[in-house]
Amino acid sequence: MKRILMIAYHFPPLAGSSGIQRTLRFVQHLPRLGWEPIVLSADPRAYERTSDDLMLEIPEGTPVSRAFALDTARHLSLKGRYVAAMARPDRWISWKYAGIREGMRLIKCFKPDVIWSTYPIATAHIIGAELHKRSGIPWVADFRDPMAQENYPPDPVTWRQFEAIERSVMGLASLSLFTTPGAADIYRKRYPEASQRVHILENGYDEESFSEAETVASCQPLNPGKITLLHSGIVYPSERDPTQLFQALAQLKATDPDLMSLFRIRFRAAVHDEMLFAMARCHGVEANVEILPSIPYRLALAEMLSADVLLVMQAENCNQQIPAKIYEYLRAKRPILGLTDPRGDTAGVLRKAGCTAIAKLDVVEEIYNQLRVLLAGGIASGQFPPAHDQYVLGASRLGRTRSLVELIEQWCET
Numbered sequence: 483m484k485r486i487l488m489i490a491y492h493f494p495p496l497a498g499s500s501g502i503q504r505t506l507r508f509v510q511h512l513p514r515l516g517w518e519p520i521v522l523s524a525d526p527r528a529y530e531r532t533s534d535d536l537m538l539e540i541p542e543g544t545p546v547s548r549a550f551a552l553d554t555a556r557h558l559s560l561k562g563r564y565v566a567a568m569a570r571p572d573r574w575i576s577w578k579y580a581g582i583r584e585g586m587r588l589i590k591c592f593k594p595d596v597i598w599s600t601y602p603i604a605t606a607h608i609i610g611a612e613l614h615k616r617s618g619i620p621w622v623a624d625f626r627d628p629m630a631q632e633n634y635p636p637d638p639v640t641w642r643q644f645e646a647i648e649r650s651v652m653g654l655a656s657l658s659l660f661t662t663p664g665a666a667d668i669y670r671k672r673y674p675e676a677s678q679r680v681h682i683l684e685n686g687y688d689e690e691s692f693s694e695a696e697t698v699a700s701c702q703p704l705n706p707g708k709i710t711l712l713h714s715g716i717v718y719p720s721e722r723d724p725t726q727l728f729q730a731l732a733q734l735k736a737t738d739p740d741l742m743s744l745f746r747i748r749f750r751a752a753v754h755d756e757m758l759f760a761m762a763r764c765h766g767v768e769a770n771v772e773i774l775p776s777i778p779y780r781l782a783l784a785e786m787l788s789a790d791v792l793l794v795m796q797a798e799n800c801n802q803q804i805p806a807k808i809y810e811y812l813r814a815k816r817p818i819l820g821l822t823d824p825r826g827d828t829a830g831v832l833r834k835a836g837c838t839a840i841a842k843l844d845v846v847e848e849i850y851n852q853l854r855v856l857l858a859g860g861i862a863s864g865q866f867p868p869a870h871d872q873y874v875l876g877a878s879r880l881g882r883t884r885s886l887v888e889l890i891e892q893w894c895e896t
Contacts, residue, residue, distance in 0.1 A: 485518045489599035493523040497533035500806040507879035524551035535778035549584040551577035571604040571643040581609040600624040623655035652676045659683045662827040664802030685806040686882040687813040695783035710746045712789035717752040722795040730849035732765035751776035786814040801826030817866035835869035
């Protein structure tokens with residue numbers, strides 16, 4: 483059996499990030515495809531929130547090493563303030579030193595055939611690059627998001643560091659993987675000399691997790707007698723700003739209070755709860771808004787299965803990104819409302835899957851119109867269709883892992 487050293491900051495017991503799923507599911511499925519994963523992650527003290535609910539899903543016997551790491555903002559600050567250089571390129575740069583040291587130990591012990599690292603966070607690729615240079619082992623650089631983007635990171639010094647890191651990665655990595663067509667296209671154009679090494683490997687859903695979630699999912703709707711729109715996951719203020727959504731809710735309440743009384747919107751594990759509470763109060767729709775804490779992963783999937791409609795939000799500045807949870811939404815086979823730029827990759831995935839209820843996140847009237855259609859019988863009339871079976875079947879995590887193995891083995895052959 484071949485071996486792959488996988489470097490990932492986002493790994494159980496970290497809680498509250500969909501980025502965990504990509505590495506975890508690769509780790510689960512690689513052995514059945516002839517590859518043994520060895521995981522290098524960070525000490526859990528670096529995580530702001532932890533949960534043990536996914537720890538049991540790490541296959542028994544999988545070597546997992548957790549190198550020393552601190553969160554600059556929490557561990558190295560004084561009254562909430564810290565030296566900016568101590569958080570560049572990210573707040574977990576302290577992981578670099580122990581990570582390289584522990585990575586070399588794992589290489590000596592397990593002799594992996596391939597090194598794989600995944601961004602975010604930038605420090606993971608720094609570790610991957612250094613281990614590749616020291617060992618000569620082929621390196622696969624996985625980008626769950628683009629790195630240096632327009633106005634991101636906002637700090638010019640950090641942006642230059644991001645640009646330098648990605649330039650180094652694109653020059654050194656044997657393969658560079660991106661989760662969306664838009665991101666892959668950007669990097670092919672930005673680094674034409676590396677274009678042949680750029681590939682798309684989308685996120686997906688885990689069928690085994692859904693099979694278990696279906697056994698605990700309620701046959702009852704989330705709010706009997708109401709139509710519940712569920713957003714599951716973090717609401718980022720800049721990338722998933724719900725301001726216009728709340729304005730549309732207020733408009734709907736003003737124009738048709740009876741229709742509005744039938745509606746609930748649930749934010750699950752949004753993280754920025756106070757922001758959402760404030761927006762709901764400001765627009766007078768707090769009676770229609772539920773803001774609830776995180777729950778174990780399978781219960782979150784079961785909640786998706788019980789929702790009337792699932793909500794995805796993605797701003798225009800993230801057109802080359804696709805929220806990982808969208809594949810879980812598609813597998814849930816529930817109607818989906820996409821508040822996103824119709825030109826972006828998120829809208830592209832929804833349309834390919836047959837989900838056509840899309841409105842721009844920053845256009846109140848478009849959101850208002852979609853909500854009116856939804857509450858006036860849009861589900862029954864087929865205007866909020868679930869995903870096509872054929873598309874869903876092709877988006878499983880096992881299928882994505884098989885694609886990863888094929889890419890690596892094809893590269894090894896050439």
